[in-house]
Amino acid sequence: MSDPQDPLSVEVHPGRPLVIVDVDEVLGLFMQGFGRFVAERGYELRVDRFALFQNLYRPGDTQSLDFNTGRALFDDFFRIGSEHMEPTPHAVDSLTRLAQNASIVVLTNAPGHARAPRARWLARHGIGFPLVINEGPKGAAVAQLSARTTGPSAFIDDLLPNLDSAAEAAPAVHRFQLVADERLRALAPAAPERHARIDDWRALATAIEAALGGGRR
Numbered sequence: 001m002s003d004p005q006d007p008l009s010v011e012v013h014p015g016r017p018l019v020i021v022d023v024d025e026v027l028g029l030f031m032q033g034f035g036r037f038v039a040e041r042g043y044e045l046r047v048d049r050f051a052l053f054q055n056l057y058r059p060g061d062t063q064s065l066d067f068n069t070g071r072a073l074f075d076d077f078f079r080i081g082s083e084h085m086e087p088t089p090h091a092v093d094s095l096t097r098l099a100q101n102a103s104i105v106v107l108t109n110a111p112g113h114a115r116a117p118r119a120r121w122l123a124r125h126g127i128g129f130p131l132v133i134n135e136g137p138k139g140a141a142v143a144q145l146s147a148r149t150t151g152p153s154a155f156i157d158d159l160l161p162n163l164d165s166a167a168e169a170a171p172a173v174h175r176f177q178l179v180a181d182e183r184l185r186a187l188a189p190a191a192p193e194r195h196a197r198i199d200d201w202r203a204l205a206t207a208i209e210a211a212l213g214g215g216r217r
């Protein structure tokens with residue numbers, strides 16, 4: 001049985017370079033969109049540390065929301081709110097540019113119910129590339145995807161645990177960290193000795209083209 005979300009069944013050209021790319025805080029401005037969504041429901045998202053549920057408050061409170069309330073807002077956002085997220089500046093044109101010479105697979109950690117809204121969001125912005133919904137560290141999926149082409153691969157994510165996991169499971173894959181939200185950039189942990197950190201999409205696309213043009217593998 002072929003599962004359309006499976007890294008082994010999405011379309012990957014067997015000889016071209018491959019770019020594997022995250023959505024939240026990479027292709028799209030997640031914190032901005034989620035912040036707007038929770039504000040419409042009477043809550044606040046304060047971007048004062050690199051966290052998610054611990055940054056949700058009732059206005060005026062100093063204690064963050066309980067986990068279950070935060071989790072419910074998160075689930076609802078992916079069900080009904082994430083389609084209104086703004087793309088990161090220059091993400092769409094840069095990814096379109098990369099797609100001229102590479103296969104693109106979108107690899108996102110999101111609840112299963114986010115699949116259809118997320119696919120619609122990608123399509124609406126003209127980047128309706130194959131979509132894999134993942135859970136947990138992304139290294140295994142990155143390894144499975146990159147093994148499906150003889151060309152070189154690149155992986156872009158905002159979170160170090162996902163990049164570290166890819167480094168372990170698929171060390172030949174070029175890794176890049178991009179943090180889309182300007183407020184988060186100074187707060188986001190980086191490890192430039194392990195993963196190139198480039199927060200501007202146009203500069204990132206140029207670096208990826210250079211990495212993938214080298215004909216590794």
Ligand SMILES: [Mg+2]
Binds near residue numbers: 022157
């Ligand atoms: Mg992300």
